[in-house]
Amino acid sequence: MITLKEALALSKEELEAFKDALKTQIEANKELNGYIDVNSVGEGVPIAIKDNIQVDGWAVTAASNILQGYVSPYNATVIDKMKAAGLSPLGRTNMDEFAMGSTTESSFYGKTLNPHNAEYVPGGSSGGSAAVVGAGLAIAALGSDTGGSIRQPAAYCGVVGMKPTYGRVSRYGLGAYASSLDQIGPITQNVEDAAILYDILSGHDEKDSTSSTLECLSVADKLDKSRKLKIAVIQGHTDEASDAIKSAYTKAIDALKSAGHEVVERELLDGKYDISAYYVTATAEATTNLARYDGIRYGNRVEGKNLSDTYIQTRSNGFGDEVKRRILLGNFVLSSGYYDAYYVKAQKVRSLIKAEYEKIFEEVDLVLSPVAPDTAPKFGEMSDPMKMYLSDIYTISVNLAGLPAISLPIENAASNGMPVGLQLIAAPFNEQTLFDGALSLESTINYTKGN
Amino acid sequence: MFEVVIGLEVHTQLNTNTKLFCSCPTSFNHTQNTNTCPTCLALPGALPVLNKEVLHKSIMFGTAVDATINRDSYFDRKSYFYPDSPSSYQITQLYTPVVEHGSLEIDLEDGSKKTIRINRAHIEADAGKNIHEGDISKVDLNRAGTPLLEIVSEPDMRSSDEVILYLKKLHSIVRYLDISDANMQEGSFRVDVNVSIRPKGDEKLYTRVEIKNINSFKFIEKAIEVEVARQIDAWEDGTYEEEIAQETRLFDQVKQETRSMRGKEEAADYRYFPEPDLLKAVVSDEMFEKYSKIPELPDEKRARFVSEYNMSEYNAGVLTASLEWAKYFETMMAEGASAKNAITWLTVELQGRLSGGITPETSPISAQTLATIVKAIDDKTISGKAAKDVLDYRMENEMEIDAIIEKLGLKQVSDTGAIETMVDEIMAANMDKVEQYRGGKEKLLGFFVGQVMKASKGSANPQVVNEIVTKKLA
Numbered sequence: 001m002i003t004l005k006e007a008l009a010l011s012k013e014e015l016e017a018f019k020d021a022l023k024t025q026i027e028a029n030k031e032l033n034g035y036i037d038v039n040s041v042g043e044g045v046p047i048a049i050k051d052n053i054q055v056d057g058w059a060v061t062a063a064s065n066i067l068q069g070y071v072s073p074y075n076a077t078v079i080d081k082m083k084a085a086g087l088s089p090l091g092r093t094n095m096d097e098f099a100m101g102s103t104t105e106s107s108f109y110g111k112t113l114n115p116h117n118a119e120y121v122p123g124g125s126s127g128g129s130a131a132v133v134g135a136g137l138a139i140a141a142l143g144s145d146t147g148g149s150i151r152q153p154a155a156y157c158g159v160v161g162m163k164p165t166y167g168r169v170s171r172y173g174l175g176a177y178a179s180s181l182d183q184i185g186p187i188t189q190n191v192e193d194a195a196i197l198y199d200i201l202s203g204h205d206e207k208d209s210t211s212s213t214l215e216c217l218s219v220a221d222k223l224d225k226s227r228k229l230k231i232a233v234i235q236g237h238t239d240e241a242s243d244a245i246k247s248a249y250t251k252a253i254d255a256l257k258s259a260g261h262e263v264v265e266r267e268l269l270d271g272k273y274d275i276s277a278y279y280v281t282a283t284a285e286a287t288t289n290l291a292r293y294d295g296i297r298y299g300n301r302v303e304g305k306n307l308s309d310t311y312i313q314t315r316s317n318g319f320g321d322e323v324k325r326r327i328l329l330g331n332f333v334l335s336s337g338y339y340d341a342y343y344v345k346a347q348k349v350r351s352l353i354k355a356e357y358e359k360i361f362e363e364v365d366l367v368l369s370p371v372a373p374d375t376a377p378k379f380g381e382m383s384d385p386m387k388m389y390l391s392d393i394y395t396i397s398v399n400l401a402g403l404p405a406i407s408l409p410i411e412n413a414a415s416n417g418m419p420v421g422l423q424l425i426a427a428p429f430n431e432q433t434l435f436d437g438a439l440s441l442e443s444t445i446n447y448t449k450g451n
Numbered sequence: 452m453f454e455v456v457i458g459l460e461v462h463t464q465l466n467t468n469t470k471l472f473c474s475c476p477t478s479f480n481h482t483q484n485t486n487t488c489p490t491c492l493a494l495p496g497a498l499p500v501l502n503k504e505v506l507h508k509s510i511m512f513g514t515a516v517d518a519t520i521n522r523d524s525y526f527d528r529k530s531y532f533y534p535d536s537p538s539s540y541q542i543t544q545l546y547t548p549v550v551e552h553g554s555l556e557i558d559l560e561d562g563s564k565k566t567i568r569i570n571r572a573h574i575e576a577d578a579g580k581n582i583h584e585g586d587i588s589k590v591d592l593n594r595a596g597t598p599l600l601e602i603v604s605e606p607d608m609r610s611s612d613e614v615i616l617y618l619k620k621l622h623s624i625v626r627y628l629d630i631s632d633a634n635m636q637e638g639s640f641r642v643d644v645n646v647s648i649r650p651k652g653d654e655k656l657y658t659r660v661e662i663k664n665i666n667s668f669k670f671i672e673k674a675i676e677v678e679v680a681r682q683i684d685a686w687e688d689g690t691y692e693e694e695i696a697q698e699t700r701l702f703d704q705v706k707q708e709t710r711s712m713r714g715k716e717e718a719a720d721y722r723y724f725p726e727p728d729l730l731k732a733v734v735s736d737e738m739f740e741k742y743s744k745i746p747e748l749p750d751e752k753r754a755r756f757v758s759e760y761n762m763s764e765y766n767a768g769v770l771t772a773s774l775e776w777a778k779y780f781e782t783m784m785a786e787g788a789s790a791k792n793a794i795t796w797l798t799v800e801l802q803g804r805l806s807g808g809i810t811p812e813t814s815p816i817s818a819q820t821l822a823t824i825v826k827a828i829d830d831k832t833i834s835g836k837a838a839k840d841v842l843d844y845r846m847e848n849e850m851e852i853d854a855i856i857e858k859l860g861l862k863q864v865s866d867t868g869a870i871e872t873m874v875d876e877i878m879a880a881n882m883d884k885v886e887q888y889r890g891g892k893e894k895l896l897g898f899f900v901g902q903v904m905k906a907s908k909g910s911a912n913p914q915v916v917n918e919i920v921t922k923k924l925a
Contacts, residue, residue, distance in 0.1 A: 173497075179727035209501065297492060297592075336720050
C-alpha cells in the first residue's frame, strides 16, 4: 500500500485509478469485515472513516442497531478539514458499538478480523480502522480514542495510531461516548503519515467549546528524529504484562538508548485507580450522551404500548449488552446518594493523575509505556467485561490527563506472531516532541509486518 | 392559626436573537421544526456553544436585583426522558449559577416595604413542545434550546398578595431591562409556586408542594388559595403526613383544584453532573463593566416622576408599573404636553376609555396624538370639556386632532375683539341689568358671562369673557 505522503503526490488521474483498484481489493477481502460499506465522497486521497464520525449523506451508526436507518445530514469538522486538504472519506469502518469495547466484537455488523491472524481480534474500539490499514486496504483511517480506542487496535494490528491532546482536534461531529475523554486521531502505516494527517485534522473549531485556542503549529514539516530526548519509563510498569510485552519494552528501551536518548525511571500512581476513575467518568458521561437515542426523532424505533414502553422497547432492542452495562453503571454513579462517593471522587483521582503527569513532564520529554498487557486476544477471550476493563490499564490515564500519545509497532511476539505496539506519551500540546520521538523509535526499530 | 410560606421559581425566556447553544433563530411563528439544527435536534456528534448574549442579559438581571454575578459559572446536565427534550438532558446550572444572592423590594398595601430574597438566577435551555392530537402526539422543536433565566426566590412570601406583588415587580424589572418579552400567555414568563404551611410562630419549614406553570396572576392567586386550603384541611384532619408530600402538582383551572403530577414512587432523580461539552462561562471585566450599566428601573423611574413632574406617588406607581405606559407618558412629555394635564389625560381619560388588556401598542390613541390633545388644552385652543369630545371622536375615527376640533366646531374664541363686540351687544340689550350691576348687584356678573358664552355657542374662552365683561361693566 502506498503511504499517505505518496498518495498526496499523485495526479488526479492516478488517484482515480488507485481508488478503483482499492475498491476492487476491498471487495476481494470482504471476510476481514473492516469496512461496513464503501461509499466515497468527492475527489481526493481516500481515507477510511470510523462509523462514529459524521459524513454528510452517509449512514453513520456507531455500529449500533439503534442507529440503523439514520443518515447524517452534516459533516464532522474533521471531514470538512480533510476535504479542504485534498482528502476524501472512503468507506466507514467497523467498531465496537458506540466505541465501547476493546475488541470490535460488540459491533452490530459482526466481528472484524485481525489482518495478521484471523483467529485474533483487531482490538477496539477503532478495530475496523486499524484492521483496514493493517491489511493494506486503506492508506490511512480516522479513529477515535476515549480510553485507548485508537492506540490499542493500532498496536494489535501492527500499525501506527495517534491520540492528540484533548482539545487539539474538534469533536464536532464525533458521536460522543465520553465527551471529556474523546479525541479523533489518525491511524496510519507510519509515523510520518500520522503527523501529516494530524496536521490536517488539528486546530481550533468554534463549534467545539472544548477545542483549544492555543496556537496550533504544523508538525509534519518540522519532523526531526535526530533530537535527543529525555524519556521516562515507569517503575514496575510491565510487572503485570506478558512476556511478549516485556520483550518489546526492553527492545524499545535499548533502541531509544542506542539512538542517543536518555532513558530515566519515574513513578506513577497505581493503574488500578486509573481504571476506577475512568469507568466512573466515562460511563457517567456516556449515560447522558446516549440518552438522545430514544427513537423519537431518528433511528430505529420500536413502538411500544405507550411513551415509556416505546423508550424501553427501543432502547432494549437497540443497544447491545456492553452499551447497556455502561449505561447502567453511569446511571448508578450519578444517582443521588452515590454521586459524591463515585463521580466526585473519580474527578479527584483524575486531578491527581493529571498532576502526576505534569510533575513528570517538568523533567522529561516523553514517557514510554505498553499499550496493552498482552498481544491481541483470540475471539471470545475477552468475554468477561471486568477482564476487558482491566486490559485498558496502560491507555486510559492518557485520556484522563488529556495527553497526546502515539502507539507504534515494535516487534511480533515470539509466542503467537502477533504484533506488539508500545506508546510514547507527551505533555499536553507537545505533539512535535511526540512525533519526533516516535519517528526516532520507528526508524531505529525498523518494524516490518513479517519480522 | 397557620402561616403560609411561599417561594417562587420564574422561568423567563430571554429575548436573544438566537438560541442558547446554537445559531438557530428564537422566533416562534415558523413552521414546526424549521428553526432547528444538529445541535438543538441532538443529532449524534453535535455540540453546544454558549450564546454570549445570554450571559450579557444575566449580568443585567443580576445587577438589577443587587445580586452577586459569578465571574465563573458552570453548566450541568439534568437527565430525564421526554420527547420535547431532544438530548434527554437539559443543560442548566445547578452547582454554580451565574447570579446568586439578590433581592427585590415589594410595596405592601399598608405602605411598608418588604424585601424578598432571590436565591439565584441560572441559565438553562428550554424544551420543545409536545402537541397532542387524539391518539397522536407530535413534537415541535422550534423552541428547544431557547435560553431561559430561571429566577429562584427564597421562601419569603407569606400570602398570595405578596406573591403577586413580587411577580409584578419582577416582571417590570425584566421588561425595563428588555431582557425578555415576559409574556405569561405565550409562556415567556412561567411561574412555579412552592407552597407550604406551618403553625404561626413555628420557624421550621414543612413539606413544600410545587405547583407548576400557571399562566396568569389570577390563576396563581387561586392555585395558592386552593392548595393552602388542601394543606390546612389535611393538617386539621390529622392526615397531613399521609396526604401532603413533596411533589409537583398541576392547577386545574376548571375544577379549581391542584392534582398530583406523578406518584412518590416515581420521584425523579435528575442525576446532575457537570456538562463536559462546555467550559465554564466567564464574565470578563470588560463584559461586566458594559452590562452592569443598566437602564432606569421601575422604582427609580417612579421616584423621578414624583420629583420631576410633581406626580402623586400613586400615579407614579401606576404609570411606572408598566414600562410601555411609562414610555408612553415620557413620549407625551417629549412632545411638549404639560405634566399636569398629561397625567390626568393618560391615567383618567384615556385609560378609563380603554378596556382591559389594551396596551400602548394596541391603543387606538398614540402618545403623540394624546399629547396633541393635551397641548390644545394647555394653550387654550379647546376647553377640557371639548377635549373629551375630541378624544371620544378620535377613538372612533382616524383623523387629525386639528381637523376634529375644526369639524366639531370646538375651537375656543379667545379673540378679544370678537368677544368685546359680543359683550357690547349683550350690554346694550340689557341696560337695566347693567345699571343694577353698577348699583352694586355684583352677582349679575355671572349673567353677562353666561349670555356671552351662550351667544358664542360655548366657543368663547370663558376666562377671556370673564375679564372683558368685568372690565366693561366697571
